[in-house]
Amino acid sequence: MFVHDALPMRVVFGPGALDRVAEEVDLLGLHRVLVLSTPRQGALAARVTALLGERAAGTFDGARMHVPSATVAAAEDVAASVRADGCLAIGGGSTIGLAKALSLRQGLPSVVVPTTYAGSEMTPVWGLTEDGRKTTGRDPVVLPRSVVYDPDLTHALPAAVSGPSGLNAIAHAVEALYAPNATPVISAMAERGVRDLAAALPLVVADGSDGAARSLALEGAWLCGACLGATTMGLHHKLCHVLGGMLDLPHAETHAIVLPHVAAFNLPAAPEADAVLRRALGTDDVPAALRDLATTLGVPDGLRALGVAHADLARVADEVLAAPYSNPVAATRADIEAIVEAAWRSR
Ligand code: NAD
Known part of the structure; x- marks a missing residue:
């Protein structure tokens, strides 16, 4: 049995779609x-402001990683002073995170233009x-x-940035495929998303202005993001959340480095997810294909390449084990330590 609970989703997609913001x-x-x-991205914000004309009441270009409460307070002050009735966020997860904070605390609806x-x-x-x-939470x-x-x-x-950010998206799809709330719709989106990104990312990294590859990569990122929004993530996201928070590591690179290791641990216990990923990646060894993709994309080789000291790893397992999370197979302390050790050493 499964329950598919579709989230509302209005998407405008295509080269030049930015011109549609006023209509939205x-x-x-x-x-x-x-x-x-x-x-x-202040110049981009100025471009959007011009496109919006009189619909733009003001600008706040101080969005920062991890949505610090002081940043939210400063944005709230600007929103109040210009009597904003909504926001338009243009940028990556940090800027979109700020729009979400304003929706949560002030009820302001948002239009967003993702650029990662x-x-x-x-x-x-x-x-x-x-x-x-x-602190994180879910709220429609x-x-x-x-x-x-x-x-x-x-x-x-x-x-x-493109390579790790794309692998971060692939990680959403990988974990959605073995999530307890996966459904045939999620599996279809995950397969297509991984296939698109795996095909597009090497081209994007070789030539950032390859329009067809950029379109395919962003389409894949949309589908993988939709998988993330609809399911419960497992050990990989848990581990990256702990590593990122504890050691202040860059979000996308951490995901890109850890993913092949968690895939090698989890996929033997999730044969259906493994079969979908084999099709999407055109391989019979998914962890190896993810490792090869990370190499092609120039992802730093191991957590130590991000400056992580080996002594810092000891605390990670404690925190992963401190709160329950969903996963196709239970990971013991020794399992987690082995995964982190391997991810530290090399991909
Ligand atoms: P980011 O938003 O921090 O962007 C990184 C940098 O790249 C910023 O300086 C940004 O201005 C710049 N940038 C963005 N797009 C660009 C472009 N097209 N060209 C040039 N520069 C560009 O990074 P991110 O990886 O998009 O987001 C990471 C954050 O998002 C993390 O804090 C993560 O926790 C959060 N996140 C949240 C969710 C969620 O569901 N709530 C999902 C994924 C990520």
């Missing part, structure tokens, strides 16, 4: 949106960081009302 804002009945971005492959736009998961502690109110995917905007995403 009008469809939602919004009149005064606050445009959100990181400092690095992280997939946050497809999930009802929010995160907030206060005094160095990140944070789901963007409209998502505008314009592959042209991803041409500027450097190769060193």
